[in-house]
Amino acid sequence: MTKDDPFEGTSGSVARRVMTGLVKVGIAIKSHAWQEAEGRNLTPTQGQILALLRLRSSTGLRLSELADGLAVSLATTSETVDTLVQKGFVQKTRLPQDGRVRTITLTETGKAEADRVAGWPDFLLDAVDTLSPAEQTVFLHGLIKMIRALQERGQIPVSRMCVTCRFFRPHVYPESDRPHHCAFVDLPFGDRHLRLECPDHEPSPPEAAERIWKQFVSLGSE
Template sequence: MTNFACRPKFGRLFFMDNNVFNPEHQQKHISNKIVSGLERISEVFKILLWEKAKLVGLSPIQIQILIFVANHKQELCNVSHLAKEFNVTKPTISDAIKTLDKKQLILKDYSSSDSRSYSIHLSQLGKQLASKIYDFATPLKHQVDKFNQSELEAMFKTLSELIYKLNQKGILTVQRTCFGCKFYQKNDTSDYCNLLEKELLNKDLRLDCPEYIERM
């Protein structure tokens, strides 16, 4: 008996038709096109990160760790949190930190209560290198800058909400957007921050807020 589910149709298989990467299926829902577009943009980050990694002799995750540590408070710069931040295993982070330590790019601050636990911060050499790798995403930013202000604000709010929703579904393990913060309040027609005591315009919303406290 012929298995119609697997019969080729114009070089494809029937069971593969209904997916977001099928150009014909993309035409049925704009959300399919958006997901496909986000996948392409994620490839841009991989390419730019790899290009910078080859220039400075580090791996992409090592570059990401240096940039994160340079821009965040020390309590977030430990193996457990970094593993959650980048959605990788603790051994992967430990191996990356070991290499950064050998290259004298980071320093370890051991816990007084647990000698196995430590946080990291950048050495002077690490700070110098970090200043040279921040710009890996500049080619992408140059293209984003070409949108007008209203387009940028609408795009930013949508991205913020998407990140929060992905976190709520357990797909993104870490997020520090306004929408998940204890200080955030949604009013009928506006967003409000109880810490700053002010209404938040789209441009005021944050993706990575240093005052973020998770709403319980």
């Protein structure tokens, strides 16, 4: 600690403190998920599979897609899916066009359970609501940057975010509060509407992805 500025040298970098904050939020999420899962006689991984199936597909996901989506091994995914089949929450169906491939879908009971599981992280909403709309948008922007960086390094399951979507046209209306364009719905939208998980997402081809990203960050929130 220096006499002139007692904070310099003792607080650590802002990046490190942001990381510490994220770890604390992560602990809260994990502990809440365990409490909720126990109350419903599920493990957190079982809950995550139900939530992913609810979010990702009406036609079902393959075992490898579930494993990728959760960043867990194929063996763990297979074991967990078998337990969910026994509980009557999911079913395995052979693809009509290729009988060797089986997809996993939610049963009617599984859909109801998945709806409940989807509400597990809602406890965070009250905390997020303490941020002003402008702070929330900046926070969302920062999260998108972080998630993309982790995705690029293979350290997080791939999210279907606007910034990696082939329909995303960043900053085509620079003077507007809705500067971006979604070519899928053919409508403009703003930073506050950027999605982290969109059912209509299709990945950008690699050569376009980098260009789109540079365009997005060059004019985005600082």
